[in-house]
Amino acid sequence: MDNRPIGMFDSGVGGLTVYKEIKRKLPNEKIIYLGDTKEFPYGSKSKQNIIELTKKNIEFLLKFNVKLIIIACGTATSQALDVVKEIYRVPIIGIIEPTVDYIKENIDYKNIGIIATRGTIKSNAWEKSIKKKIKNIKIYNKECPLLAPMAEEGWTDNEIAKLTIKEYVKDFPKLDALVLGCTHYPLFEKLIKENIKDTYIINTGKIIASYLEKNLERAENIKNKSDEIYLTDTECNFLVVADKILNENIKINKVEVK
Numbered sequence: 692m693d694n695r696p697i698g699m700f701d702s703g704v705g706g707l708t709v710y711k712e713i714k715r716k717l718p719n720e721k722i723i724y725l726g727d728t729k730e731f732p733y734g735s736k737s738k739q740n741i742i743e744l745t746k747k748n749i750e751f752l753l754k755f756n757v758k759l760i761i762i763a764c765g766t767a768t769s770q771a772l773d774v775v776k777e778i779y780r781v782p783i784i785g786i787i788e789p790t791v792d793y794i795k796e797n798i799d800y801k802n803i804g805i806i807a808t809r810g811t812i813k814s815n816a817w818e819k820s821i822k823k824k825i826k827n828i829k830i831y832n833k834e835c836p837l838l839a840p841m842a843e844e845g846w847t848d849n850e851i852a853k854l855t856i857k858e859y860v861k862d863f864p865k866l867d868a869l870v871l872g873c874t875h876y877p878l879f880e881k882l883i884k885e886n887i888k889d890t891y892i893i894n895t896g897k898i899i900a901s902y903l904e905k906n907l908e909r910a911e912n913i914k915n916k917s918d919e920i921y922l923t924d925t926e927c928n929f930l931v932v933a934d935k936i937l938n939e940n941i942k943i944n945k946v947e948v949k
């Protein structure tokens with residue numbers, strides 16, 4: 692048993708798609724969630740900048756004596772995970788490695804599409820990681836820089852969202868699977884499925900939750916344990932979108948992360 696909390700962070704509301712899946716599978720865990728809304732979006736920032744922000748976020752979460760840190764952000768995973776793993780002793784996981792292992796173990800795919808932020812696609816982290824473990828596989832990458840800002844705005848099911856998704860996926864050949872390589876993108880899952888038929892959609896939050904189910908030293912069922920959600924700026928639509936994702940009212944705390 693390990694009753695220490697799990698720490699996780701994203702640039703904004705996207706990481707809640709991972710949070711939601713973890714809560715579903717591991718309801719006894721206490722989670723400290725940090726949304727770095729002051730610095731959103733991460734997808735258009737330089738690698739050096741992402742590394743600095745990731746370090747700050749990790750140092751904030753370490754104050755809660757967390758047993759594990761989840762980088763619930765594709766951009767920070769792709770550009771900073773390797774660096775921060777060398778610096779901190781706390782176990783840190785990102786969204787890429789467990790997803791690649793899942794693809795390797797579970798499915799015989801030949802053509803895989805990746806959609807993610809510009810920073811993630813530029814880093815080529817998904818393709819490198821997949822090709823290192825799986826042979827004879829074709830990867831089709833597409834950066835979708837508008838989707839995370841639209842998700843933060845709550846524009847995930849309106850006419851603009853429909854046209855944007857259609858435009859982003861129009862050049863994909865017939866895919867066996869499409870990886871939602873940014874944690875904001877599960878918010879568009881319905882529209883994506885309408886535009887890419889007969890393709891398995893990979894939601895990294897679900898995979899991270901299953902990974903933890905197998906590998907995490909669990910917490911006991913402690914009464915009155917509630918999660919804590921911190922934001923670096925509150926002048927945003929976080930609560931409205933969070934309510935849509937989680938179907939519950941949450942309380943947020945404003946923090947300064949140094």
Ligand code: DGL
Binds near residue numbers: 701735764767872
């Ligand atoms: N949710 C993030 C990701 O998975 C970040 C999006 C952004 O801040 O641009 O990449």
